[in-house]
Amino acid sequence: MKKYLKEINGETWLVEDERDNMKLYYRIKEVISSKESTFQKVDIIDSYDFGRCLVLDGVMQTTELDGYIYNEMISHIPVVTHKKPEKVLVIGGGDCGVVNELIKYKELKAIDMVEIDRLVVEESIKYIPSIAGDASKDERVNFVFDDGVNFVKNKYKYYDIAIVDSSDPVGPGEVLFSEDFYVSLRDCLKDDGMMVCQSQSPIFYKDVLKKTRGILKNHFPVVKTYKATVPSYPGGMWSFTLASLKYDPKDGDIQKLAKDTKYINNEIFKSCFSLPNFTKKDLELL
Amino acid sequence: MKKYLKEINGETWLVEDERDNMKLYYRIKEVISSKESTFQKVDIIDSYDFGRCLVLDGVMQTTELDGYIYNEMISHIPVVTHKKPEKVLVIGGGDCGVVNELIKYKELKAIDMVEIDRLVVEESIKYIPSIAGDASKDERVNFVFDDGVNFVKNKYKYYDIAIVDSSDPVGPGEVLFSEDFYVSLRDCLKDDGMMVCQSQSPIFYKDVLKKTRGILKNHFPVVKTYKATVPSYPGGMWSFTLASLKYDPKDGDIQKLAKDTKYINNEIFKSCFSLPNFTKKDLELL
Numbered sequence: 001m002k003k004y005l006k007e008i009n010g011e012t013w014l015v016e017d018e019r020d021n022m023k024l025y026y027r028i029k030e031v032i033s034s035k036e037s038t039f040q041k042v043d044i045i046d047s048y049d050f051g052r053c054l055v056l057d058g059v060m061q062t063t064e065l066d067g068y069i070y071n072e073m074i075s076h077i078p079v080v081t082h083k084k085p086e087k088v089l090v091i092g093g094g095d096c097g098v099v100n101e102l103i104k105y106k107e108l109k110a111i112d113m114v115e116i117d118r119l120v121v122e123e124s125i126k127y128i129p130s131i132a133g134d135a136s137k138d139e140r141v142n143f144v145f146d147d148g149v150n151f152v153k154n155k156y157k158y159y160d161i162a163i164v165d166s167s168d169p170v171g172p173g174e175v176l177f178s179e180d181f182y183v184s185l186r187d188c189l190k191d192d193g194m195m196v197c198q199s200q201s202p203i204f205y206k207d208v209l210k211k212t213r214g215i216l217k218n219h220f221p222v223v224k225t226y227k228a229t230v231p232s233y234p235g236g237m238w239s240f241t242l243a244s245l246k247y248d249p250k251d252g253d254i255q256k257l258a259k260d261t262k263y264i265n266n267e268i269f270k271s272c273f274s275l276p277n278f279t280k281k282d283l284e285l286l
Numbered sequence: 287m288k289k290y291l292k293e294i295n296g297e298t299w300l301v302e303d304e305r306d307n308m309k310l311y312y313r314i315k316e317v318i319s320s321k322e323s324t325f326q327k328v329d330i331i332d333s334y335d336f337g338r339c340l341v342l343d344g345v346m347q348t349t350e351l352d353g354y355i356y357n358e359m360i361s362h363i364p365v366v367t368h369k370k371p372e373k374v375l376v377i378g379g380g381d382c383g384v385v386n387e388l389i390k391y392k393e394l395k396a397i398d399m400v401e402i403d404r405l406v407v408e409e410s411i412k413y414i415p416s417i418a419g420d421a422s423k424d425e426r427v428n429f430v431f432d433d434g435v436n437f438v439k440n441k442y443k444y445y446d447i448a449i450v451d452s453s454d455p456v457g458p459g460e461v462l463f464s465e466d467f468y469v470s471l472r473d474c475l476k477d478d479g480m481m482v483c484q485s486q487s488p489i490f491y492k493d494v495l496k497k498t499r500g501i502l503k504n505h506f507p508v509v510k511t512y513k514a515t516v517p518s519y520p521g522g523m524w525s526f527t528l529a530s531l532k533y534d535p536k537d538g539d540i541q542k543l544a545k546d547t548k549y550i551n552n553e554i555f556k557s558c559f560s561l562p563n564f565t566k567k568d569l570e571l572l
Contacts, residue, residue, distance in 0.1 A: 231523060233522075235517035276551070
């Protein structure tokens, strides 16, 4: 048994103990699949509280209970903000949840999803259809199994929207938080394009958020941070940062927001940009 | 050593394992005080990630890292919503954090805090001054060490605002979620009074939220649920419900909101009433 799976009194628990000061134990019903790719250990588990979950190297990535919150917030906000989005790039997002949100918009013509680890995509489609949905069947979706950093270097003024659905800024995910990467990403956007990334917990990783915003402000005229509550992420409160070459989310045409969502709605779209005082202070917005 | 404190490799951890499907381990620097009252075990610990914490029967109640989020949201919203609040009742709230927010408003003339367990108040004032603040020194504050349910039965049309800062609806806290109690509470309010309570996690305890709202709607014309993210509570997303005999928070005079806050500000006041689609569906608001 892998070291992050423990038997206690005949029950199986997933143990997240990569953080120094906090450990989380999730009671699980069943390990549905347990494989290993060139990049990482990939497990699909069925848990009591969170439903089916994608676990990479022992860390919970997406759960049926709340995966849609993250996926909706990182995808609907840019699509609604852009006046005429057609070509979208997704970096990472192996669980296919982001792409599954994007295909709700008929106006999108092409969605390129660049994920380094094919196994994550295959396992997610096979075992967590409630998150991956019909993403793989939509003919507008093009899967590219490649390194996102290299991929964006070969595109120039091509995309309307780029979504960076990265894991944490440690190990393989670290480069997706670097200035070089954000510059390449800006260059692959059309003149009125925009990008969005998850910018970590404004409580436990406020330095990451602050640094990410600082870099983006060097290269984009419009930089807006927004928040959502994602229960399975440490601290629950999560930040996203949108960096745009032209359009501002305050001018987004809210009427086009997809209706078949579980978290986001018109009010959430407008209110997610309201940040708590402590975050405003950290970001020098007060 | 109490059973919720564990030694692992020479380090001490607080173990929250009262939930069936999830256990939380917090690494702690020091157990500052460990006592027992007639009602419960009362510990003050100093933790690595959350600072000093009040722990009752092994369950984290308030932490320095995020206690202010809960305390600000349950107190500033009713004070700003009411046109002329003078007398406020707080049921529970032994950590004194709610009272410490209320004293920021000069217009309040009297604050009665009814807490059943004197030890909780004493320990909080002594060991967590960053939460309890100067609450105990303000001459408008009157501590009553009594059972909240009995206390409200003896008051009639007396208070402008009642704040129910209860623990979870199990054990001693259960009665604070009952219809009888809410009726007594309504009767102790003036004709234009209002009450607010924490109505639990809209994800993990949505039945409690739904039931609480249902009861309050039987007895108050204005019932509004709002949300905040409290990292140390399960799932992070937390709900509060305001039940008012006259005033509606949408007409609140936002200009009077206290400025020395860490979480709430004018935008948060307005946006906290925006609920996610899944909660609207659960509450039949869609």
